[in-house]
Amino acid sequence: MLSTDRSLPNTGHRYVPQITSLDIPPSPNQELLPLTAKVNSSDNLEIGGCELRKLVEQYGSPLYILDEFTLRTACSQYRDSFTTYYSGESQVIYASKAWSCLAVCRIIDSENLGFDVVSGGELYTTLEAGVDKDKIYFHGNNKSVTELEFAVEVGCTIMVDNWLELKNLVQIASAKSEQPVPIMIRLTPGIECHTHEYIRTGHLDSKFGFDPNQLDEVFTYLSQQESLSCIGLHAHIGSQIFERQPHQDLASVLVDWMKKAQGYGLPVTTLNVGGGLGIKYIESDDPPSISEWVSAVSKAVENACNQAAVPLPKLIAEPGRSLIGSACVTAYTVGSRKEIPEFNTYIAVDGGMSDNPRPITYQSVYRAVVANRMSAPITEEVTLAGKHCESGDVVIKNAALPKTEPGDILAVMDTGAYNYSMASNYNRIGRPAAIVVYEGEANLIIERETYHDLIEQDRLPERLVKHQE
Numbered sequence: 001m002l003s004t005d006r007s008l009p010n011t012g013h014r015y016v017p018q019i020t021s022l023d024i025p026p027s028p029n030q031e032l033l034p035l036t037a038k039v040n041s042s043d044n045l046e047i048g049g050c051e052l053r054k055l056v057e058q059y060g061s062p063l064y065i066l067d068e069f070t071l072r073t074a075c076s077q078y079r080d081s082f083t084t085y086y087s088g089e090s091q092v093i094y095a096s097k098a099w100s101c102l103a104v105c106r107i108i109d110s111e112n113l114g115f116d117v118v119s120g121g122e123l124y125t126t127l128e129a130g131v132d133k134d135k136i137y138f139h140g141n142n143k144s145v146t147e148l149e150f151a152v153e154v155g156c157t158i159m160v161d162n163w164l165e166l167k168n169l170v171q172i173a174s175a176k177s178e179q180p181v182p183i184m185i186r187l188t189p190g191i192e193c194h195t196h197e198y199i200r201t202g203h204l205d206s207k208f209g210f211d212p213n214q215l216d217e218v219f220t221y222l223s224q225q226e227s228l229s230c231i232g233l234h235a236h237i238g239s240q241i242f243e244r245q246p247h248q249d250l251a252s253v254l255v256d257w258m259k260k261a262q263g264y265g266l267p268v269t270t271l272n273v274g275g276g277l278g279i280k281y282i283e284s285d286d287p288p289s290i291s292e293w294v295s296a297v298s299k300a301v302e303n304a305c306n307q308a309a310v311p312l313p314k315l316i317a318e319p320g321r322s323l324i325g326s327a328c329v330t331a332y333t334v335g336s337r338k339e340i341p342e343f344n345t346y347i348a349v350d351g352g353m354s355d356n357p358r359p360i361t362y363q364s365v366y367r368a369v370v371a372n373r374m375s376a377p378i379t380e381e382v383t384l385a386g387k388h389c390e391s392g393d394v395v396i397k398n399a400a401l402p403k404t405e406p407g408d409i410l411a412v413m414d415t416g417a418y419n420y421s422m423a424s425n426y427n428r429i430g431r432p433a434a435i436v437v438y439e440g441e442a443n444l445i446i447e448r449e450t451y452h453d454l455i456e457q458d459r460l461p462e463r464l465v466k467h468q469e
């Protein structure tokens with residue numbers, strides 16, 4: 001249904017890339033489309049020099065299309081901004097839960113970033129990608145003993161979240177490691193920020209981290225452990241945050257805690273301020289740029305250190321979404337159309353909640369373009385539905401689009417973070433393929449799951465096997 005009371009973007013050029021030169025690329029997290037997006041002479045969208053229509057012909061749909069240039073640009077903007085704005089040592093680590101696979105890890109590793117992993121599986125993936133243990137930080141609020149043993153064997157830094165873990169780790173470290181195991185302590189900073197309840201982690205009522213009221217107890221205990229070396233403190237306040245103030249507040253809280261830890265004789269000289277910088281999913285989203293965020297955090301840490309008269313710590317930030325979110329689009333093929341006069345028009349695509357569970361989980365909003373007819377004027381507002389047996393399986397609720405036909409290619413933007421990594425096989429739909437595009441070349445980085453893949457882990461007990469008589 002065409003709504004008359006809401007102003008539709010009527011130019012048809014609404015999301016057409018405006019970037020004319022990549023000599024000085026904009027901040028990827030402030031763009032809807034990847035930085036290399038172009039409309040070619042046949043009115044088709046190209047990313048990384050590859051036409052989406054042709055990519056779908058070759059690889060099928062749904063298809064995750066990762067733009068290597070955009071990802072590398074976000075990495076270098078983070079890295080270079082810290083060098084510019086922070087006088088001490090710094091390190092940017094990728095929160096790999098946003099999207100962990102070998103190719104993504106290789107690209108980010110080659111940009112000299114480190115990695116935050118939150119499970120044995122993510123740790124394994126990072127190691128298989130060839131990442132050095134010294135660049136890996138192991139997070140999680142309920143690491144199993146097996147995971148802790150794995151991390152100690154590897155020799156990465158462990159972000160300790162709670163008492164149970166701390167005590168398990170003391171045992172494992174004493175038994176298994178000749179050298180003290182490097183750890184950092186995660187604390188709940190008690191800082192509120194405006195984001196979805198499920199992705200808010202900094203307020204005191206959070207499952208993550210030690211209660212700051214127990215600081216003395218934790219530091220006293222740590223100062224007695226020879227098997228552990230507490231090198232730093234960590235806090236993460238949440239995700240998809242547009243305000244700079246919470247991160248600035250966090251910086252001074254962390255510096256105060258560092259000073260306190262040093263008073264207990266702990267070698268705490270590293271502070272990790274977490275991630276959380278938001279990205280632009282829709283026109284009205286207005287996040288600070290990567291360099292603005294880094295500058296604000298760096299200055300806040302430096303000011304707090306000056307006030308507390310402590311030397312500058314090694315400063316770590318661990319962004320996920322703002323590194324990779326804007327670097328990927330998901331291409332779908334348009335299928336059925338259902339018009340309910342006076343109510344709504346549903347356009348269904350060949351994927352949905354199994355490849356992008358964010359709308360149904362967090363009510364997240366996205367934008368899409370018709371990639372094979374980029375200048376077609378926008379004429380209708382529809383509900384872009386998925387193909388799963390679930391009424392809530394909607395990709396975009398109020399999608400302003402040109403009239404689409406079955407077979408059109410829709411590109412949903414900003415699907416790099418928390419899409420593939422949250423994908424499932426609901427309805428026994430295989431997870432889509434993912435490709436990376438760079439300077440006109442496309443390479444497969446994750447195979448599409450086949451029917452056979454779907455039953456690969458299934459087992460039939462002998463008494464259920466159907467024997468042919």
Ligand SMILES: *Cc1c(COP(=O)(O)O)cnc(C)c1O
Pocket residue numbers: 095097098116139236238239240274275276277318319320321322417
């Ligand atoms: C998820 C998470 C991040 C990354 O958050 P983004 O919003 O994707 O930048 C960083 N640190 C921790 C501990 C996290 O849980």
